[in-house]
Amino acid sequence: MARYAQVQGSVALITLTNPPVNALSAAVRLGITEAVTRALRDPKVKSVVICGENGVFCGGADIREFAKPMTGPPLVPMISAIEEGDKPVVAAIEGVAFGGGLELALGCHYRIAHSKARVGLPEVTLGLLPAAGGTQRLPRLIGLAPALELITTGRHVTAQEALKLGIVDKVTDQSAQDLAIQFAQEVIGQPLLPRKLSTQLTPCPPDVDTILDEAMARVKQRARGAMAPVACVQAVRAAVNLPYQAGMQKEQELMAFLFRSSQARALQYCFFAQRAVGKWSLSSGAHSGNSKPRPVTKAAVIGLGTMGRGITVALVKAGLSVVAVETNKKQLEMGKQMVSAMLKHDAQKMNAVPRLDLLHYTTDLSELKNTDLIIEAVFEDMALKKEVFKKLSSVCKPDAVLCTNTSGLDVDELASVTKRPELVVGMHFFAPAHVMKLLEVVRGSRSSPEVMATAMHLGKRLGKVSVVVGNCSGFVGNRMLRPYLDQANFLLEEGATPELVDGALEEFGFPMGVFKVSDLSGLDVGWRIRKEAGLTGPNVDPKDPLRRRQGRRYSPLPDLVCEQGRLGQKSGRGWYLYDKPGGRVATPDPDIHKLLEDYRVRHGIRPRQIGSQEVLERCLFALINEGFRVLEDGMAMGPEGIDMIYVFGYGWPRHRGGPMFYAAMVGLPRVLERLEYYQQVHPDVPHLQPSSLLRRLVVNGSPPLDKWRDFLQRPHSQL
Numbered sequence: 192m193a194r195y196a197q198v199q200g201s202v203a204l205i206t207l208t209n210p211p212v213n214a215l216s217a218a219v220r221l222g223i224t225e226a227v228t229r230a231l232r233d234p235k236v237k238s239v240v241i242c243g244e245n246g247v248f249c250g251g252a253d254i255r256e257f258a259k260p261m262t263g264p265p266l267v268p269m270i271s272a273i274e275e276g277d278k279p280v281v282a283a284i285e286g287v288a289f290g291g292g293l294e295l296a297l298g299c300h301y302r303i304a305h306s307k308a309r310v311g312l313p314e315v316t317l318g319l320l321p322a323a324g325g326t327q328r329l330p331r332l333i334g335l336a337p338a339l340e341l342i343t344t345g346r347h348v349t350a351q352e353a354l355k356l357g358i359v360d361k362v363t364d365q366s367a368q369d370l371a372i373q374f375a376q377e378v379i380g381q382p383l384l385p386r387k388l389s390t391q392l393t394p395c396p397p398d399v400d401t402i403l404d405e406a407m408a409r410v411k412q413r414a415r416g417a418m419a420p421v422a423c424v425q426a427v428r429a430a431v432n433l434p435y436q437a438g439m440q441k442e443q444e445l446m447a448f449l450f451r452s453s454q455a456r457a458l459q460y461c462f463f464a465q466r467a468v469g470k471w472s473l474s475s476g477a478h479s480g481n482s483k484p485r486p487v488t489k490a491a492v493i494g495l496g497t498m499g500r501g502i503t504v505a506l507v508k509a510g511l512s513v514v515a516v517e518t519n520k521k522q523l524e525m526g527k528q529m530v531s532a533m534l535k536h537d538a539q540k541m542n543a544v545p546r547l548d549l550l551h552y553t554t555d556l557s558e559l560k561n562t563d564l565i566i567e568a569v570f571e572d573m574a575l576k577k578e579v580f581k582k583l584s585s586v587c588k589p590d591a592v593l594c595t596n597t598s599g600l601d602v603d604e605l606a607s608v609t610k611r612p613e614l615v616v617g618m619h620f621f622a623p624a625h626v627m628k629l630l631e632v633v634r635g636s637r638s639s640p641e642v643m644a645t646a647m648h649l650g651k652r653l654g655k656v657s658v659v660v661g662n663c664s665g666f667v668g669n670r671m672l673r674p675y676l677d678q679a680n681f682l683l684e685e686g687a688t689p690e691l692v693d694g695a696l697e698e699f700g701f702p703m704g705v706f707k708v709s710d711l712s713g714l715d716v717g718w719r720i721r722k723e724a725g726l727t728g729p730n731v732d733p734k735d736p737l738r739r740r741q742g743r744r745y746s747p748l749p750d751l752v753c754e755q756g757r758l759g760q761k762s763g764r765g766w767y768l769y770d771k772p773g774g775r776v777a778t779p780d781p782d783i784h785k786l787l788e789d790y791r792v793r794h795g796i797r798p799r800q801i802g803s804q805e806v807l808e809r810c811l812f813a814l815i816n817e818g819f820r821v822l823e824d825g826m827a828m829g830p831e832g833i834d835m836i837y838v839f840g841y842g843w844p845r846h847r848g849g850p851m852f853y854a855a856m857v858g859l860p861r862v863l864e865r866l867e868y869y870q871q872v873h874p875d876v877p878h879l880q881p882s883s884l885l886r887r888l889v890v891n892g893s894p895p896l897d898k899w900r901d902f903l904q905r906p907h908s909q910l
């Protein structure tokens with residue numbers, strides 16, 4: 192797991208060999224320990240180079256080992272032995288040096304990086320801190336403020352920035368390993384003490400306490416309940432206030448606390464779940480390993496509304512040439528201006544040139560003859576989408592892939608109007624489409640494996656976390672959102688206020704509560720959908736009482752709010768009051784409180800005290816319950832997919848792992864018991880009826896999440 196060689200006569204070359212990222216597994220740590228001991232003992236060896244195989248230095252500690260009992264030599268003494276040795280050790284960094292990998296490099300006396308390499312301490316994103324000396328050595332090397340920023344965010348740094356910050360000593364466009372070997376010979380005999388970071392003091396500006404206090408305040412505000420960033424600040428504070436050994440002691444204590452936390456488990460679960468969803472499989476036996484994507488060099492986007500513009504920008508940023516289509520010249524010009532502005536803004540931030548040359552704008556669909564893949568992003572209206580698909584089917588080349596960016600319409604119905612239903616697939620982007628990481632790839636009943644592979648591959652090129660989902664109303668994300676929204680509205684009827692509900696959800700870790708999100712998206716969106724569904728407006732069944740629709744409890748509160756012209760942020764009033772139309776700062780609105788009071792009086796509802804726990808249980812458990820139904824119906828490959836949809840598309844706090852992981856952490860019997868309780872209190876809300884899968888899992892002893900698939904009655908039936 193670590194190869195040893197002697198090169199150029201006097202240089203020991205130690206190569207980490209644990210593909211794909213040379214993670215520091217027990218075997219690698221043992222290999223390094225033995226190789227370093229040998230090099231330090233061998234009188235013929237005058238200096239040492241540590242590098243990684245296959246152009247990757249090291250991706251850090253082996254995260255898979257965190258769930259198992261610790262074996263092999265620990266990292267801290269291994270790194271100390273390197274630093275304490277009397278021979279210069281040079282790290283040759285190619286690819287990445289992340290986490291324990293960078294900490295290993297910080298224990299070396301010199302660091303040389305390839306110009307394309309990246310370094311960083313991303314432990315915080317796994318619910319941990321850099322506990323192999325990273326919190327103590329990095330501040331000593333680069334100073335307090337930059338070290339705080341890197342350690343609390345886990346940000347990856349390019350080789351150029353690392354050079355500027357002083358993390359690496361040299362950057363090369365050639366082989367970092369060759370340069371390191373040459374360098375290792377040049378530094379033989381030079382004093383090593385100044386290069387041993389543990390012997391140095393952290394350079395501190397006079398306002399050190401202010402910097403630390405401000406960092407703590409910033410981190411707490413951003414962390415939304417995540418503990419690791421806070422612990423990172425505490426550990427770095429120790430690098431300033433305490434001698435090295437005492438600082439290390441503090442680092443270990445904080446790590447021990449984080450390591451056992453449910454947050455660390457959740458974040459590490461997310462790391463693997465994010466990678467697992469890319470490995471899709473279908474009930475037919477097709478999977479990501481045996482289905483080849485079609486080449487896509489030229490794409491088209493139909494419709495330059497909010498979604499179409501974002502999708503166009505995302506495609507161009509991924510280097511694809513794009514034909515952007517609108518119905519008339521005026522709309523086209525407007526779309527063009529917006530897309531250009533977005534691309535210029537983005538390019539400016541990255542100090543790059545906007546790739547406007549990749550775009551072609553037209554109102555003529557016949558110009559799509561040569562495109563490989565078309566994404567329809569017109570208004571969410573089945574008749575209109577069908578019309579577009581019919582036309583696409585006749586103008587596009589026969590093997591062009593046709594994608595629809597719908598947030599919930601039936602992909603099969605759309606495919607049925609084309610001559611190539613097997614080449615039709617849903618690509619559900621989330622607004623703003625060039626920013627949001629989530630993509631639901633919706634498999635129609637006839638979508639071919641090749642077309643699934645193409646959509647998934649395109650998602651990857653766009654930098655998205657793409658999740659395969661089945662073709663059901665609302666797909667996975669929006670389908671699960673409905674019971675959540677319903678519960679939030681019911682809570683208002685029963686005595687809550689928007690700020691009470693939002694407060695509980697924000698305390699849980701959502702960036703915004705449900706009512707603030709609705710104000711941001713525009714309340715008219717849901718209103719229109721409810722009208723179309725016959726839940727409000729002229730199509731309501733006259734026999735339905737006001738608070739019952741289609742046989743179940745219904746809250747007309749959101750409709751009443753819209754009827755008052757309160758459409759959310761854009762109109763300056765929604766569930767909250769804003770300082771002006773388009774304003775962002777929400778303040779509680781006495782008019783809404785009055786509206787709620789009047790409503791309760793009108794309907795004879797006696798308001799009651801509602802606590803945060805009830806808000807969380809009713810909103811989140813109803814959503815989770817629907818997640819179990821999604822699994823039961825075979826609309827998602829597994830709980831990991833659902834969790835990634837919620838983490839990347841709906842602001843579910845990552846340190847809580849996603850709704851299904853959270854259910855497992857809370858305990859399935861508890862979720863079931865609370866659902867049963869609320870169902871008894873609210874028998875007219877079918878969403879609270881516990882799903883049969885949840886019951887089955889509880890009866891079978893609540894198996895761990897990766898075993899849930901074994902309890903599905905129709906695994907993958909719809910995929």
Ligand SMILES: CCC/C=C/C(=O)SCCNC(=O)CCNC(=O)[C@H](O)C(C)(C)COP(=O)([O-])OP(=O)([O-])OC[C@H]1O[C@@H](n2cnc3c(N)ncnc32)[C@H](O)[C@@H]1OP(=O)([O-])[O-]
Nearest residue numbers: 212214250251252253254255289290291313321322323466
């Ligand atoms: C005292 C302790 C202190 C230290 C703590 C730490 O170091 S904490 C660690 C701090 N380090 C980090 O947080 C870095 C985490 N890693 C990354 O950021 C990225 O993986 C990458 C940039 C290294 C490579 O990106 P890329 O897009 O080229 O490739 P990819 O992402 O698809 O990965 C390929 C395969 O490698 C797997 N795998 C990767 N890393 C690890 C690991 N450390 N371990 C185990 N496995 C790992 C990954 O699961 C995948 O496996 P699969 O699915 O094929 O079975």
